[in-house]
Amino acid sequence: MKKITPILFLIILAVTVTACIKQNFPDQKPETKSKLEDAKIPDGFNWSTAKTIDVVITGLPTIITIKNTLTISISDGTKLYTALHDMSQSLNLKLSVPSTINEVRFKYGSTDKVLPIVNGKAEHSFIPVLTDEE
Amino acid sequence: MKKISLFLGIVLFSSVTVYSQQLTLNAESGNRAIEVANCWQFAGQTYTSAASERISGSFSLISGQMNSFSLTNSYVKTPWMKVGAGNITFQTKLGNQPSTVARGLRVSYIAYNAASPSTGFESSPVVFYTYDYTLLDFNVINFSVPIPVSIQNSTTLYKIMVSYVGQGGSGKVFSDNYVFPGTYWSNPANSCNPLPLVAPLDSDGDGVIDSEDEYPNDPTRAYNTYFPTQTQFGTLAFEDNWPTKGDYDFNDVVIDYNFKTVTNAAGNVVEIVSAFILRASGANYNNGFGFSLDGIASNKISKVEGNSPGSFASAVNGVEFGQTTATFIVFDNYFRIMPKPGTGVGVNTEKLAPFVMPINMLMTIKFIENGTPPPGGVVHISQLNQSVFNYFIVVNGTRGREVHMPDRVPTALASMSLLGTGDDSSNPATARYYRTSGNLPWAINIVQGYQYTIERASIDLGYNYFIEWASSAGVLYPNWYMNLPGYRNSEKIY
Numbered sequence: 260m261k262k263i264t265p266i267l268f269l270i271i272l273a274v275t276v277t278a279c280i281k282q283n284f285p286d287q288k289p290e291t292k293s294k295l296e297d298a299k300i301p302d303g304f305n306w307s308t309a310k311t312i313d314v315v316i317t318g319l320p321t322i323i324t325i326k327n328t329l330t331i332s333i334s335d336g337t338k339l340y341t342a343l344h345d346m347s348q349s350l351n352l353k354l355s356v357p358s359t360i361n362e363v364r365f366k367y368g369s370t371d372k373v374l375p376i377v378n379g380k381a382e383h384s385f386i387p388v389l390t391d392e393e
Numbered sequence: 394m395k396k397i398s399l400f401l402g403i404v405l406f407s408s409v410t411v412y413s414q415q416l417t418l419n420a421e422s423g424n425r426a427i428e429v430a431n432c433w434q435f436a437g438q439t440y441t442s443a444a445s446e447r448i449s450g451s452f453s454l455i456s457g458q459m460n461s462f463s464l465t466n467s468y469v470k471t472p473w474m475k476v477g478a479g480n481i482t483f484q485t486k487l488g489n490q491p492s493t494v495a496r497g498l499r500v501s502y503i504a505y506n507a508a509s510p511s512t513g514f515e516s517s518p519v520v521f522y523t524y525d526y527t528l529l530d531f532n533v534i535n536f537s538v539p540i541p542v543s544i545q546n547s548t549t550l551y552k553i554m555v556s557y558v559g560q561g562g563s564g565k566v567f568s569d570n571y572v573f574p575g576t577y578w579s580n581p582a583n584s585c586n587p588l589p590l591v592a593p594l595d596s597d598g599d600g601v602i603d604s605e606d607e608y609p610n611d612p613t614r615a616y617n618t619y620f621p622t623q624t625q626f627g628t629l630a631f632e633d634n635w636p637t638k639g640d641y642d643f644n645d646v647v648i649d650y651n652f653k654t655v656t657n658a659a660g661n662v663v664e665i666v667s668a669f670i671l672r673a674s675g676a677n678y679n680n681g682f683g684f685s686l687d688g689i690a691s692n693k694i695s696k697v698e699g700n701s702p703g704s705f706a707s708a709v710n711g712v713e714f715g716q717t718t719a720t721f722i723v724f725d726n727y728f729r730i731m732p733k734p735g736t737g738v739g740v741n742t743e744k745l746a747p748f749v750m751p752i753n754m755l756m757t758i759k760f761i762e763n764g765t766p767p768p769g770g771v772v773h774i775s776q777l778n779q780s781v782f783n784y785f786i787v788v789n790g791t792r793g794r795e796v797h798m799p800d801r802v803p804t805a806l807a808s809m810s811l812l813g814t815g816d817d818s819s820n821p822a823t824a825r826y827y828r829t830s831g832n833l834p835w836a837i838n839i840v841q842g843y844q845y846t847i848e849r850a851s852i853d854l855g856y857n858y859f860i861e862w863a864s865s866a867g868v869l870y871p872n873w874y875m876n877l878p879g880y881r882n883s884e885k886i887y
Contacts, residue, residue, distance in 0.1 A: 293851030294860060295641050300832035301866045306799050307838040308871065309621075311780045319430045319581065320422070322472075327582045328605040328616070337622040342660035342774055343601055343615070346582055355620065355779030357840050358871050368582030385581075389426050 314352040319385035330366040418571040420452035432585035437467030448569040459559030468556040477574030478545045481538040488565035496559035497525035505550035599658040613764040627840040636815035641851040644675040661771040671752040674727045675742030678789035683722040685783040692769030699756040742848040843874040855885035
């Protein structure tokens with residue numbers, strides 16, 4: 260009993276000391292607290308990575324009815340809108356695109372061009388802007 | 394304003410019906426660009442509305458200085474046409490400027506030459522009429538120029554050109570009311586090349602030629618469009634503790650989506666093929682999932698196939714029963730479709746829990762079935778952009794407890810009494826829905842697809858720029874979800 264008591268005392272002492280020392284093992288990292296609840300989020304933010312753009316197409320009064328397939332697509336070729344379109348008709352579309360997209364591709368007959376998205380709008384007119392030579 | 398004397402015909406690429414019998418040019422559009430777009434050509438010619446210069450109507454043509462005897466210095470040229478018979482008529486008058494230099498006009502025809510694309514398929518002009526003005530005669534002259542017999546009633550194509558020539562000086566010529574007997578045969582949608590002499594093939598006769606028709610042998614279908622892309626899936630991620638805040642791990646329900654919309658030649662929606670991938674549900678609740686098409690009535694749907702509404706009643710046409718807006722329950726209970734593995738929370742949100750293969754679902758919404766529209770009428774593709782898709786979950790089988798994307802309207806079966814309770818600051822009067830007072834959501838939509846965070850790890854702990862993105866209303870770090878250096882904390886991502 261006399262021999263056990265010192266050993267027992269040492270064991271208790273050792274446990275007590277190590278318990279009081281914070282152990283930072285390599286795979287233990289301090290828990291990070293989310294800051295989401297403190298974030299200042301603007302009203303109206305829709306928490307989506309898409310945006311809605313307006314595509315405005317101005318028709319041309321034609322002499323005869325001209326119909327072709329009109330296609331609006333994005334850079335990877337994905338068609339967002341495709342329909343048989345009368346060239347004399349104007350068209351206003353709302354399309355959803357990924358928020359990182361800043362241009363769309365317009366195809367109608369032999370016209371195949373990129374329309375920049377400016378202030379949420381992409382535009383095309385079948386009536387051209389003439390140069391002085393035309 | 395004098396009457397615009399244009400004969401309007403109808404051209405279908407599958408059949409020819411009526412063509413224009415004469416081509417007229419009277420400048421009454423007031424915008425030469427319209428005539429140019431319709432394949433008229435001009436050189437040294439503009440439109441004038443000045444009273445002293447007009448011959449009739451509100452506008453006439455005015456030449457520039459006629460300082461050349463070249464046919465191509467100042468002219469009006471028709472589109473490609475099949476020339477008729479009779480006379481070409483038009484009116485001109487000299488500008489009222491004293492001048493003794495010679496001025497005149499020449500009328501020529503230009504044959505179509507398929508072997509000469511460099512000249513716009515035009516052969517050299519052949520002059521068949523010459524007129525030299527009597528100088529200082531400023532009266533209106535009415536011209537009636539016989540069409541040469543050699544090109545009358547042509548089956549091949551020509552342009553007719555009226556050229557204004559002169560020795561120089563400041564004198565100009567006004568002209569108006571051109572009439573060219575014949576048939577318009579140009580295509581303003583194809584660089585003003587001629588219309589095809591043989592109509593392109595349209596096997597199913599729906600008006601869309603085969604080369605543009607994705608269903609060339611099916612008259613009830615024509616085109617496909619996709620969202621987000623033909624092959625890419627977007628991701629919807631929900632918190633199910635609404636109206637109370639959760640842990641913002643946005644993995645209580647995680648569903649990938651892809652839509653293919655099939656339309657017919659008229660642009661009306663035939664069907665939507667909706668592909669869903671059930672990826673995870675870190676939840677104790679048995680949550681359902683569905684979506685509405687805002688602004689689209691339920692009776693514009695013919696049939697729904699492939700969904701699993703379970704305990705939620707369906708109408709005869711497959712939409713959810715009791716909804717006036719077309720609403721679809723994809724499934725009523727996530728775990729009935731994708732059972733839990735038995736350990737851990739839910740399925741596929743804890744790395745140490747068994748992984749369960751995601752479940753694919755394919756749901757088809759038929760609008761027009763076998764060419765027959767539904768009782769409510771057709772839906773045009775222009776009415777169906779992604780912004781009308783209103784996604785929601787139904788929490789733990791309680792039908793009235795819906796969770797939508799921010800500011801999206803609850804369905805008719807939602808319990809409106811839950812709005813504005815707990816942490817929810819919805820206010821229907823201001824169209825504010827499903828936001829906390831600090832504008833935090835219970836659902837997010839990543840159209841590019843994304844990897845969700847592990848159980849109980851707030852999304853901003855996994856994505857280092859998520860808060861910057863949201864705080865800037867999407868301006869900063871619009872690509873926060875991407876696996877770029879420094880963007881992610883992979884320990885927190887499943």
